[in-house]
Amino acid sequence: MLSHEEIEEIQDALSHCEKKRAAGLDALKIVQRHRGWVSDESLKDVAEILDMSPSELDSVATFYSLIFRRPVGRHVILLCDSVSCWVMGYESVYDTLKRKLGIVFGETTKDGRFTLLPHPCLGACDRAPAMMVDNELYGPLDEGLIDQILNSCE
Amino acid sequence: MEKPLTQNMNPNRKPFSLDEYEQAGGYEAMRLALTSMEPAEIRTLVEKAGLRGRGGAGFSTGRKWGFVPMGPDAPKPKYLTINADEMEPATFKDRVLMEGDPHQLIEGIIITAFTIQAETAYIFIRQCYTEASRRLTKAINETYAKGYLGKNILETGFNLELHLHESAGRYICGEETALLNALEGKRPNPRSKPPFPPVVGLWGKPTITNNVETACNIPHIVKNGAEWYRSLSRVGDGGTKIYGASGKVNTPGAFELPLGTTLREIIEHHAGGMKPGTKLKAILPGGASTGLLTPDHLDVKMDFDSVQAAGSRMGTGTLVAIDEKTCIVGLVLNLVRFFARESCGWCTPCREGLPWVVKLLSAIEHGDGRPEDLEQLKHQIRFIAPGRTFCPLGPGAMDPLKSALHYFEEDFKRHIQEKKCPWT
Ligand SMILES: Cc1cc2nc3c(=O)[nH]c(=O)nc-3n(C[C@H](O)[C@H](O)[C@H](O)COP(=O)(O)O)c2cc1C
Ligand code: SF4
Ligand code: FES
Numbered sequence: 001m002l003s004h005e006e007i008e009e010i011q012d013a014l015s016h017c018e019k020k021r022a023a024g025l026d027a028l029k030i031v032q033r034h035r036g037w038v039s040d041e042s043l044k045d046v047a048e049i050l051d052m053s054p055s056e057l058d059s060v061a062t063f064y065s066l067i068f069r070r071p072v073g074r075h076v077i078l079l080c081d082s083v084s085c086w087v088m089g090y091e092s093v094y095d096t097l098k099r100k101l102g103i104v105f106g107e108t109t110k111d112g113r114f115t116l117l118p119h120p121c122l123g124a125c126d127r128a129p130a131m132m133v134d135n136e137l138y139g140p141l142d143e144g145l146i147d148q149i150l151n152s153c154e
Numbered sequence: 155m156e157k158p159l160t161q162n163m164n165p166n167r168k169p170f171s172l173d174e175y176e177q178a179g180g181y182e183a184m185r186l187a188l189t190s191m192e193p194a195e196i197r198t199l200v201e202k203a204g205l206r207g208r209g210g211a212g213f214s215t216g217r218k219w220g221f222v223p224m225g226p227d228a229p230k231p232k233y234l235t236i237n238a239d240e241m242e243p244a245t246f247k248d249r250v251l252m253e254g255d256p257h258q259l260i261e262g263i264i265i266t267a268f269t270i271q272a273e274t275a276y277i278f279i280r281q282c283y284t285e286a287s288r289r290l291t292k293a294i295n296e297t298y299a300k301g302y303l304g305k306n307i308l309e310t311g312f313n314l315e316l317h318l319h320e321s322a323g324r325y326i327c328g329e330e331t332a333l334l335n336a337l338e339g340k341r342p343n344p345r346s347k348p349p350f351p352p353v354v355g356l357w358g359k360p361t362i363t364n365n366v367e368t369a370c371n372i373p374h375i376v377k378n379g380a381e382w383y384r385s386l387s388r389v390g391d392g393g394t395k396i397y398g399a400s401g402k403v404n405t406p407g408a409f410e411l412p413l414g415t416t417l418r419e420i421i422e423h424h425a426g427g428m429k430p431g432t433k434l435k436a437i438l439p440g441g442a443s444t445g446l447l448t449p450d451h452l453d454v455k456m457d458f459d460s461v462q463a464a465g466s467r468m469g470t471g472t473l474v475a476i477d478e479k480t481c482i483v484g485l486v487l488n489l490v491r492f493f494a495r496e497s498c499g500w501c502t503p504c505r506e507g508l509p510w511v512v513k514l515l516s517a518i519e520h521g522d523g524r525p526e527d528l529e530q531l532k533h534q535i536r537f538i539a540p541g542r543t544f545c546p547l548g549p550g551a552m553d554p555l556k557s558a559l560h561y562f563e564e565d566f567k568r569h570i571q572e573k574k575c576p577w578t
Binding site for chain 1: 245280281282284285321323336338341401406407442480484488
């Protein structure tokens, strides 16, 4: 069941759209903001509001790399693995993160604190190597900065 | 040297509010356009100014607007979508423009929408641009409050609604027809063309998609004229360009310079030259889908025609400087892997061919390559080619590979002979 708040926010998104389905991504993001991810059940609830079939909405949801259809940790790390960061030492940043978190791309730490994902160029190539944690951008990364960032996450 | 696009920017403080922007001469061009110019007049002016689209393809902006049906019998409503997806690896120029001076973009949008008589505009922005989104949201709210967006702008009868659409990853959404599908709430595969969006676009109605940097140029052209705009450039096309440099340079960043500035000036002067102890080996001139150039090309001018004549593309104009200690095979593997992951899966050559190229390159890079693999790579380049796919993503992925095989085939052969990466 979607919460009252979620439904209200989705209705608000609908009011800006020409057709209901156009609010699909916004609605999925609203659910994800509240719950961290989009479960099958939430997806069905959203589809109903949008007059779409769940599979139709899921074909949209699964297209986007930042709509999570599986649970993620409290903090999502998006590590840039594109060309400028690769040239500037992305691989050693990835090694450092693997060592410190004990996980590889696509995994979540056992304590549920971090999920680690690769992401294309964050548009911060002048600060390479770069990563985003939640909504904040960091770079150029070195081991000291990585420690500081990880420690600041509850 | 005039720098119209970045004149209001100062990295040490927040971008101009609406009032500050107006005090600096902002929204004068909008006033001029809406109250004393005809849409056709603005379109002709922009065409004469020689502005070519800054999203990468370099199509004449004025000519593109000319494909939109106009007049009382034109289909309604019409739309303007601003492409702020900027997920092309190595590109960060639109972020600089949106964070640095959001009202410049909004003014460009109002004038562009007026020119094609669109009453709804969208800024399609990638999710990771959180700071740009925050700043744009604030600026859009200020603009509505001032009455420059909404109904009956400046009492002219012209209405414009502007929405910020935040995406959720996936590079293909920046392809203009995929972008339109995304806005309609569909799975964002590209569309088969024709019909072309200026005639049949969003919700089947005429739609223009312009890049952020393209739109930011419009107020300056309207205010200062076509001749002035052409005088900013060192080549036949008009304007300045937001160039960028990253990779092994001393001072990576974005620089507004005359269109046609040479690669040498950008790298050696503006980006502070190569880092100590490194030597330039290759240049990726304008994003992941542009072919590599070499130090022999340092005197090539960075504009659409000159870079094309040198065998590559200017693309987004944000270069990566690659040094001699970096493995070219590894570099190309990184680039093609990006495209393979981001392929939308619609066309066979792109969906099946790119992962195969990744496998071949990965084998070569890790010492498992065979001599015949090079022939297979060349075959794939012919197979994943323009005309065989619905969009340029697949073929674009082959440009860096093709150029790498052209200039650095020896590096591939060494991997195969030595059965390892000689650069690690
Ligand atoms: C795979 C792919 C991704 C693209 N991504 C972008 C992008 O992020 N931003 C952009 O402005 N253009 C992008 N383009 C180009 C657009 O399709 C379109 O040509 C451009 O937005 C037109 O604007 P302009 O005429 O002002 O350059 C992309 C094209 C392709 C094929
Ligand atoms: S070329 Fe690739 S990305 Fe473009 S439409 Fe075909 S499969 Fe999709
Ligand atoms: S390549 Fe990593 S931020 Fe651009």
